[in-house]
Amino acid sequence: MATKTRTAAPATLTLQARQGQHRYEVRVGPEALAPLAALAKGHDALAVVTCLPVSRTPAGRRALAAARQAGRVARVHVLPDGEAGKTLAELEKAASRLLEAGLTRRSLVVAVGGGAVTDAAGFLAATFMRGVAWVAVPTTLLSMVDAALGGKTAVNLPVAKNAVGAFHPPRAVLADPRALRSLPEREVRSGMGEVVKYALLEPGLMARVAALRDGAPDAALIAQCMAEKLRVVEQDPSEQGARKLLNLGHTFGHGVEAAGKFERYTHGEAVAVGLAFAFRLAAQLGRVGPLAVAEAEAAITGAGLPVRVPRALARRAAALMVHDKKRTASGLRWVLPVQRGGSGWTVEWDVAAADGAVAAAVAEISGR
Ligand SMILES: NC(=O)c1ccc[n+]([C@@H]2O[C@H](COP(=O)([O-])OP(=O)(O)OC[C@H]3O[C@@H](n4cnc5c(N)ncnc54)[C@H](O)[C@@H]3O)[C@@H](O)[C@H]2O)c1
Numbered sequence: 001m002a003t004k005t006r007t008a009a010p011a012t013l014t015l016q017a018r019q020g021q022h023r024y025e026v027r028v029g030p031e032a033l034a035p036l037a038a039l040a041k042g043h044d045a046l047a048v049v050t051c052l053p054v055s056r057t058p059a060g061r062r063a064l065a066a067a068r069q070a071g072r073v074a075r076v077h078v079l080p081d082g083e084a085g086k087t088l089a090e091l092e093k094a095a096s097r098l099l100e101a102g103l104t105r106r107s108l109v110v111a112v113g114g115g116a117v118t119d120a121a122g123f124l125a126a127t128f129m130r131g132v133a134w135v136a137v138p139t140t141l142l143s144m145v146d147a148a149l150g151g152k153t154a155v156n157l158p159v160a161k162n163a164v165g166a167f168h169p170p171r172a173v174l175a176d177p178r179a180l181r182s183l184p185e186r187e188v189r190s191g192m193g194e195v196v197k198y199a200l201l202e203p204g205l206m207a208r209v210a211a212l213r214d215g216a217p218d219a220a221l222i223a224q225c226m227a228e229k230l231r232v233v234e235q236d237p238s239e240q241g242a243r244k245l246l247n248l249g250h251t252f253g254h255g256v257e258a259a260g261k262f263e264r265y266t267h268g269e270a271v272a273v274g275l276a277f278a279f280r281l282a283a284q285l286g287r288v289g290p291l292a293v294a295e296a297e298a299a300i301t302g303a304g305l306p307v308r309v310p311r312a313l314a315r316r317a318a319a320l321m322v323h324d325k326k327r328t329a330s331g332l333r334w335v336l337p338v339q340r341g342g343s344g345w346t347v348e349w350d351v352a353a354a355d356g357a358v359a360a361a362v363a364e365i366s367g368r
């Protein structure tokens with residue numbers, strides 16, 4: 001993969017994604033949308049699926065204009081924002097509107113938005129007319145480095161997130177990092193939770209992440225995070241093994257998210273705490289030393305993200321964690337780092353941990 005020096009003009013980078021039988025291109029940069037015209041060829045019409053806040057941003061308007069240049073846009077479907085757009089009722093509404101607009105099984109769905117839009121529009125594409133092609137145009141940092149990649153699409157049930165979904169990889173992922181200019185700062189930081197996760201999985205990225213300070217990542221760093229996810233997904237397209245690595249920080253993180261009633265912490269903030277927790281648990285188990293913990297926590301706090309939560313919330317998160325769907329008959333399995341050589345570490349999955357070590361790590365990440 002090409003990397004650019006800081007002074008070079010922003011370039012558009014291309015990655016090849018491979019997932020089982022599927023191949024698709026991932027573009028990152030100011031020219032990312034250029035292939036839309038070629039992608040639209042052979043489709044009778046396009047449906048752009050987005051949400052209101054995104055449709056009002058320059059990035060949303062650029063994507064719609066690119067779609068209109070690429071082909072006949074028969075419908076622009078605006079979903080309710082965020083999780084409210086990821087419901088079966090909204091899926092029914094969207095599919096009905098697409099039918100009314102004359103879209104067929106030869107049409108192309110173009111999803112323009114954050115992970116909520118790409119998840120919902122991807123699932124719409126997976127099910128409309130038994131499946132149509134779709135292209136993801138992610139507009140949040142989280143959707144660029146995570147949600148739009150890997151082909152997982154879903155809507156929520158009132159009782160559980162992402163409970164109804166399908167594997168339906170897009171034809172292409174077209175990410176223009178200029179979209180991040182209009183993204184609220186807290187959403188940028190939330191995406192940074194996943195960026196830091198990639199740096200902890202692939203310490204070669206650490207220096208680049210540390211150099212960011214408060215700024216949003218550029219195309220090169222976004223592409224490196226994407227390459228890391230694509231590499232893992234390619235190894236394990238159906239999530240039997242290596243893909244669990246991407247859950248680093250997520251076991252405790254999901255507990256924190258739930259303990260905060262999905263309001264107090266964004267996904268990325270909760271993952272950040274979960275990452276600190278994973279390193280502290282690994283240290284409790286003698287897998288890494290205090291230097292690795294310090295290095296991980298410096299990366300997390302450097303990105304403006306938390307490594308501690310209030311004691312009561314940490315306890316609640318730990319209790320909720322045992323409901324995590326990744327719990328197996330033999331107890332919770334962890335994704336944890338292990339020391340390799342002098343200063344580095346690698347990450348392993350399916351690691352068991354004694355209850356005492358977990359409790360000690362919970363105490364360590366508990367603030368006042
Ligand atoms: N499929 C997967 O593999 C996968 C992986 C991770 C997360 N997800 C899903 O992704 C969703 C979270 O995604 P998210 O963090 O992108 O949240 P989101 O899609 O809800 O977007 C966050 C907010 O930012 C706004 N927004 C989006 N782009 C903008 C822009 N360029 N400028 C200004 N505002 C903008 C949105 O309207 C929304 O209000 C969750 O539903 C989660 O389940 C899926």
Ligand SMILES: [Zn+2]
Nearest residue numbers: 194250267271
């Ligand atoms: Zn995540």
